[in-house]
Amino acid sequence: MYTEKNNHLTLENIIDEAILLYDEKPEELIPILSFVNKKFGFLPPHALTKISRRLHTPESQVLSVASFYNMLFTKPIGRHIIRFCESAPCHVSGGRQVWSAIKELINLEDGETSSDGKWTLVKVSCLGICASAPVMMIDDDVFGNVTPERLPLIIDQYQ
């Protein structure tokens, strides 16, 4: 059962696993943060404290790194994350219409998480799949040639 306490234990385990997998060295900070972020969903403050102690790196520096990179989250995010490509080729081939349609469909703005904890919506820089623009990613799945009409069909696949 989900409780605050065993949740905390899982987080400790994930951090131990990450440090074992990489190394107890300050230069492994980004791989470790990415690992914990992926497994736990985000990086809560006590995770940063613990990582900073283990790597003998000031906590301020750990936070400065965690808050710098787009793919690391210091706040809880939704079960599914929609990454919408905002680059030029997507923009000129109908991306703008798709973007307004997504915002309307799940009723979120850029960077927001829905109150039911299902969706997080973020704009990202180029995903490099420009030949199929406009492109978006939901979690690890890529969708190309997205149109406002196709959007509900894609969104409905996620629970």
Added chain:
Amino acid sequence: MKYFRSHIIVCNDPECVSKGSMEILKNLKIELAKHNLNNEVEVLDSPRIGSCGQGPEIMVYPEGVHYINLKKEDISFLVEEQFLKGRIVTKHLAPPTQHEEVELSTPTAKEVRVVLRNCGKIDPENIEEYIAEDGYSALATVISKYLPEEVIDIVERSGLRGRGGAGFPTYKKWYLTRKASGNPKYIICNADEGDPGAFMNRSVLEGDPHSVIEGMIIAAYAIGASQGYIYCRAEYPIAVKTLKIAISQAKAFGLLGANIFGSDFSFDLDLRIGAGAFVCGEETALIGSIEGRRGEPRTRPPFPAEVGLFGKPTNINNVETYANIPQIIIRGSEWFASMGTEKSKGTKTFALAGDVKKTGLIEVPLGITLQEIVYDVGGGIKNDKKFKAIQTGGPMGGCLPESYLDLPVDYESLAAAGSIMGSGGMVVMDEETCMVDIARFFMEFIQDESCGKCVPCRIGTRRMLEILTRICNGEGKPQDIDTLKLLSDEIKQDSLCGLGQGAPNPVISTLTHFHSEYEAHIFEKRCPAKVCRALIRYEISSEACVGCTLCAKNCPVDAISGELRKTHTIDTEICIRCGICKQVCNYNAVRVV
């Protein structure tokens, strides 16, 4: 290595997988085994065969037959027809598309494939296939025949320049790093390709990772480096996967590690993955990120060749630069130097995107004109509209108008025209693109990606974005153009790194080549391309409207009124200019004015 008469590639893109492509793969294997064909036909999976819109899809080689809309029940019939009887199953054949969606199609007459020569032809996850294409023979030659200085000489004579965008001579970087004192020395491959619209490096990493690894080992030998890193962006999960496999295979074959080819040269390679920051493509920011810090650029000099990763001499090149190296060694520097212009040698890959008929990846000799790229390689403008501008060099590049179409594509010519080579993004824009909106769009990107360390880039670009947004909203002031010019000059001069120094380029180039569009927005409150919402109106033509009420039914804000079979009207006070009425009208009666 086993040989097969035929290969089937099943698309494993998430979209096709969600439609059951893995079941198709399983059934193909079962059916082939039934007919004892499993030693003649190999089944592989690979992403992005087509657009995935009609998945699951498969591709059959060597015929190049593309099947779509497959169900697992179809497989038994398909295997029998295609592989026993040699007949194509037309029912599932993909229709020829009007403009191709594939990333890498057969090269047109103007293209030359050097860096992309193996992409799509070999299995990137099998090192033996790369070796069969002369892979790692350049490395063997280098280690057995040449001294490190001789390798640098060969690269110098080839005239290869950095493909990351700046065009710094590659041999010079190598020479400086070799000469620098300090040990160990490092080499880094910059695979943090983040320019919007540029995905050339991704294709090389996903399609031919060993060419990059071989290039890096040769560079390490020439420089005297013992450890290397490939810094790949996290947005490319497939590239990360193929690189991991390629590195472990190269290690297993003894091509990485201690005493390569029995010599006393040892070199190890590791993969580092980014975490989503565009500025990490800048070399000093990238080094910071590998060290586990924020990816913030620092002032140069000292250059990484002297003080780089962990404070040691470091050589850092782009993916495409390294991928060129093995071919230069095998085919000679004279061959490489025979392509291109006087100062820009060899070929360059570009990602052609935007309003062009054939989007995707191309590789052309340098010195080709923009005209040839847009019309001969790209097939001209989509929907037979008019060409308006081509944007080269990514967000720090410039937009060039029609009068520049005969410009040769090389480092110097592009810079003289107010754009840059950049890493190789090319976005073609048709007449329906508003250049002020495009400038605003790029500035928004820069604003987002500025790391915030230096003032001109952090605050200057914000001021520019505010002005551009104001102009697009129809609230431009007469002095805005002068302010934009002033800010551009200051940001260009005073920023710390290439991102800030290049940030004003889209604005400067559009101001130079499309000045009248800025004036129309500011003084006439008009958007000539009819894009900026605040400056357009929707109107219903009384001649074309039949009064079907479709537009009124679809209008989200009830701005359209009118009776059945009578001309409708739009109340511009209520209208939010969403354009839905124009999309739904079957009689082309809605116009933008």
